[in-house]
Amino acid sequence: MNSKTRGILQELITYRPSEKDTLDMLDARAMHVIESAISLLDEIKDELGAEEAELLEKRFYSSLRNSDVSRFNRAIQKIKGDRENKNE
Numbered sequence: 001m002n003s004k005t006r007g008i009l010q011e012l013i014t015y016r017p018s019e020k021d022t023l024d025m026l027d028a029r030a031m032h033v034i035e036s037a038i039s040l041l042d043e044i045k046d047e048l049g050a051e052e053a054e055l056l057e058k059r060f061y062s063s064l065r066n067s068d069v070s071r072f073n074r075a076i077q078k079i080k081g082d083r084e085n086k087n088e
Contacts, residue, residue, distance in 0.1 A: 052079050 017025070041060065045053050059075035062068075 048079075055079070
């Protein structure tokens with residue numbers, strides 16, 4: 001491996017972001033996550049009936065609060081099951 005390449009790789013491996021860089025990164029990530037969450041909740045309200053939308057919205061907030069993605073997933077599975085039972 002070329003010494004220039006080795007030097008760049010070594011810099012990447014030992015890079016420690018400054019506190020300002022870390023805060024900027026966290027700010028940017030948070031903005032993206034919040035914008036995505038807002039977009040998802042808007043889509044849920046637009047695409048589903050009031051009862052299903054309310055259930056998913058509650059489960060979404062609960063998933064975030066408890067750091068448990070499966071809560072939201074179980075609500076999706078429940079809605080799918082309810083729809084399949086209606087169609088039978």
